Structures are given as structure tokens and as C-alpha cells.
Amino acid sequence: MLSSRALVRGLQSGLWRRVSTTSGMKAAHAQDLDVIDCSVPQYNNRRDTPLPDVPFVQNLNAEQKKLKEKEKGPWTNLTKEEKLALYRLSHELSYAEMKKGSDEWKTVIGGVFFFLGFTGLLVWWQRAYVFGDVPRTLSPEWIEMQTKRMLDMRVNPVGGFSAKWDYEKNQWK
Amino acid sequence: MSLPKPVMRGLLAKRLRFHLPIAFTLSLIVAAAFKFTVTEPRKQAYADFYKQYDAMKEFNAMREAGIFESVRPSGE
Numbered sequence: 001m002l003s004s005r006a007l008v009r010g011l012q013s014g015l016w017r018r019v020s021t022t023s024g025m026k027a028a029h030a031q032d033l034d035v036i037d038c039s040v041p042q043y044n045n046r047r048d049t050p051l052p053d054v055p056f057v058q059n060l061n062a063e064q065k066k067l068k069e070k071e072k073g074p075w076t077n078l079t080k081e082e083k084l085a086l087y088r089l090s091h092e093l094s095y096a097e098m099k100k101g102s103d104e105w106k107t108v109i110g111g112v113f114f115f116l117g118f119t120g121l122l123v124w125w126q127r128a129y130v131f132g133d134v135p136r137t138l139s140p141e142w143i144e145m146q147t148k149r150m151l152d153m154r155v156n157p158v159g160g161f162s163a164k165w166d167y168e169k170n171q172w173k
Numbered sequence: 174m175s176l177p178k179p180v181m182r183g184l185l186a187k188r189l190r191f192h193l194p195i196a197f198t199l200s201l202i203v204a205a206a207f208k209f210t211v212t213e214p215r216k217q218a219y220a221d222f223y224k225q226y227d228a229m230k231e232f233n234a235m236r237e238a239g240i241f242e243s244v245r246p247s248g249e
Binding site: 149152153154157158159167 | 215222238239
């Protein structure tokens, strides 16, 4: 909400600056921002609904009402600034503003990596201080006996384990 | 400000006409590549292995190593 108000303020030009901003803020601050009346149609900035249910600025002041009256006539009489002001009355953000990305992804990725690192620390601590000894079947002597037995059994003799052992010379190929 | 009317119909057909031949050719290429780099060498390796395979010799070697329970090494 804050950024959109700043955008509206920053992108107005000329005479109609105060027309669009004041009532825009009034629309936003009609009541407490936390409580939205969901029983009436609401304004939304969505790329897939180009025409929202209600215009962005609903409580028009006198100047804006005059502009709306002028809008009822031929549009060729409207100046460029008046057209822009009318646009800003009925829309909060333009499509370009809606589609603009932000740098939020950098924060997200940074946060993800940070917590992954923290989890890594926790996991290391757990391995060092919580877990007991590894079973004897993972000791080097046992692994040696296990490998010898696998070679005796000719495990995967065609393209796998025993294929890499030279049985004549009794060593790995 | 009169823009030309955009294309309203046949969008899926146009996309398929472009992408389907590419998809089919790529799939065929991947399948052929897998066949000739993985399955054919593997079949050849098995054929070569069993051409020179002496089952009794291998069996006796395994028996002497002592892995069987039904036949112990000839020494015992």
C-alpha cells in the first residue's frame, strides 16, 4: 500500500497532481486499513481482470466531479493531463506498474540459504554430540571382508563390480 | 489510434503445427541416441562375456573361495 501511494504521487504531473492523490489517499484511508468491507465490490489490480468492479477513487471531490462531467462530452476536448487524471481516478496502477518485478527474490534466496546453513550447523552438532558410534559393519576391516566376499561371489561380473577386478593378478584393474 | 485486429482463432492449431514436428523429431533422436550409446554396447558386452564363459571353472573358483554352503571347498 505504501509503495503504491508513493508511485501514484511520483507519477502524477501538472495541475491534476493534487486531484488524483488526495482522493486516492482518501479512498485508501476511508476507514481502518485492516478492515476491508467485503460485502461491497472491491477494487483490484490484476493482470487478468482489466476492468475492476469499482473505480479506484470512489469519493470524488468537486474538481474531480467536474472532470467526470467533462468526460461525458466528446473526449477530443480533454487535454492529455485530464485523460491521465481520469485514468488515475479509475485505476490505481497501470499494467506496466503491475507487471514490474521487484528485488524480493534476492531476499528470499538469501533467507533460504541462510536457514539452510543454520540447519547444517544443527545437523553437524547432532552428528558430533548426539549420535553414538557407527555399527561395526561399517568399520574398514568389515568392509574389506565384505568386498572380498562380493568378489568371490562374482557380483556383477559383466559390467559392474567384479568386472573391475583382475582375478589373475588379484588386484583392481 | 486504430490498431490491426489481433488474431483471435486457431492459436492452438498454429502452436501445435510448429511444436509437434519438433517434439517428435527430438524424441526420436533421443531414443535413437540412447539405443546406440547404451543398449547396443550393453548387449555386445554381455554377448562377449558369455562367449568365453566357462561355467564349471567359475563354479570351482567360487567353491574354493568358500562362499557356498551346499558344497564346501575341496580341501575339507
